Amino acid sequence: MREALAETPAVLVISPRRAGKTTLLRTIANGRGRKRAFSGKPQGDTYPHPLAFNVRAFVSSTELMDSSVKTHRDRVIGVLRKQGMARLAELMRTGATATSVARLEREGTIVRLARGLYQLPDAPLETHHTLAEAAKRVPRGVVCLVSALAFHDLTDRMPPKVWMAIAPKDWGPRVTQPPIRFVRFPSAALKDGVESHRIEGVTVRITSPVRTIVDLFRYRRVLGQAVAVEGLREGLRQRKVAPGEIARCAAAMKVWPALQPYLEALTIDG
Structure with missing residues (x-):
């Protein structure tokens, strides 16, 4: 068994049962043709293919990022609609990040009046x-x-x-x-x-x-x-x-x- 483990290539994957932790697994074929995962000692559970799990994780993180950007956009626009103009510190207190604010500026969603001061492009400008x-x-x-x-x-x-x-x-x-x-x-x-x-x-x-x-x-x-x-x-x-x-x-x-x-x-x- 030790010789078989030594000859089997090592694969680093994320364990679905221990999210956020990595485990070094060695995959070998058992007598029934299924792949069994080992971490020093034989494990009783059969794990999905690492590539499939990584694809699902990538898709989930991408969807989460998109929703986070939308949330930041809504928060920033809401503050500027209410206050007329706002400083970067005020926008960040809503949960938005400096990166998301810079992205909104590049997109033209908001306008930077001066360093750290923002306003909506369609905001009315008064005399003063x-x-x-x-x-x-x-x-x-x-x-x-x-x-x-x-x-x-x-x-x-x-x-x-x-x-x-x-x-x-x-x-x-x-x-x-x-x-x-x-x-x-x-x-x-x-x-x-x-x-x-x-x-x-x-x-x-x-x-x-x-x-x-x-x-x-x-x-x-x-x-x-x-x-x-x-x-x-x-x-x-x-x-x-x-x-x-x-x-x-x-x-x-x-x-x-x-x-x-x-x-x-x-x-x-x-």
């Missing part, structure tokens, strides 16, 4: 699309200054970059698309006078009209006095701000001495 992109790239940031002024229709200026405020100790992300100009606000200033707006399904935090005008006077040396005065004039003309609200907010932000002469002049003229 870049603000939604910026909010996705910097979730803890607040749209402010000239960008907030343009959002509230208080200026005709279209800033080339999105002005976004972050906390003093927050890490400044390296974002190239969309271009973002970061400023540091005190932590309390990132909560007071901040509104939440929905743009293309994305929640975007933006400073209110009153807070935006006061911030423009705070940053008048960077942006220029003309921008701040324009925002104040338009806010009063469109009745989006009240003089009393401006005065209180300016006093709290310690810019009342700089803002007071312009507010009094515009109020008297109005």
